[in-house]
Amino acid sequence: MLVLAKDYVGLKQKDSLAALVLAWNGLPEASAASATAFASLLLKSGLDQHLEVLEKAKVSGQVSVDLAMALGNLLAEFARPCNRLHISNGKY
Numbered sequence: 001m002l003v004l005a006k007d008y009v010g011l012k013q014k015d016s017l018a019a020l021v022l023a024w025n026g027l028p029e030a031s032a033a034s035a036t037a038f039a040s041l042l043l044k045s046g047l048d049q050h051l052e053v054l055e056k057a058k059v060s061g062q063v064s065v066d067l068a069m070a071l072g073n074l075l076a077e078f079a080r081p082c083n084r085l086h087i088s089n090g091k092y
Contacts, residue, residue: 001020001023001024001027001038002034002037002038002041004020005017005020005038005041005042006041008020008045009041009044009045014045014046014047017041017042017045017047018047018049020038021042021047021049021052021053024038024053024056025052025056029060030056030057032057032064032066032067032070033066035053035054035056035057035067035070036054036057036066036067036070036071036074038053039051039053039054039070039074040070040073040074043074043077050074054067054070054071054074
């Protein structure tokens with residue numbers, strides 16, 4: 001699924017990428033590393049479902065140092081001035 005998500009990001013197919021979130025949520029369990037990689041792709045594409053993906057990993061009991069660090073890195077990326085300006089203009 002991550003390979004498909006990377007392809008969608010490269011092809012700028014946000015609708016197809018967003019549809020993968022539904023498939024992701026249907027998975028019985030995914031590793032914290034996979035969840036953070038998928039969430040990162042969503043964030044970089046400007047989709048807000050990245051937190052939903054990380055929340056699923058947290059709820060499934062996969063809270064770990066790696067997951068916490070990934071969440072921190074994603075939040076730091078989001079907090080960069082250029083990203084805030086991008087979001088504050090209402091463009092995703």
